[in-house]
Amino acid sequence: xxxGWPVAIxxxxxxxxxxxxxxxxxxxxxxxxxxxxxxxEIAHPTFGWYTAFLRDVVFPHFEVFGMLTFAT
Numbered sequence: 001x002x003x004g005w006p007v008a009i010x011x012x013x014x015x016x017x018x019x020x021x022x023x024x025x026x027x028x029x030x031x032x033x034x035x036x037x038x039x040x041e042i043a044h045p046t047f048g049w050y051t052a053f054l055r056d057v058v059f060p061h062f063e064v065f066g067m068l069t070f071a072t
Contacts, residue, residue, distance in 0.1 A: 034066055
């Protein structure tokens with residue numbers, strides 16, 4: 001018979017992981033790994049239109065997209 005503690009632990013662990021990922025994109029850390037990820041996506045594109053979008057739209061307005069990523 002399984003008690004309810006595994007069900008109680010899951011949302012706590014999920015919340016801690018969620019906060020960890022959010023804080024890795026924090027404003028005071030210059031958005032953490034986000035800029036490096038964007039540069040890697042531009043250097044090794046999957047689709048040409050996606051590279052153009054990242055290079056011409058997202059990267060020039062990185063602060064806005066970084067804030068949106070952190071807030072989301």
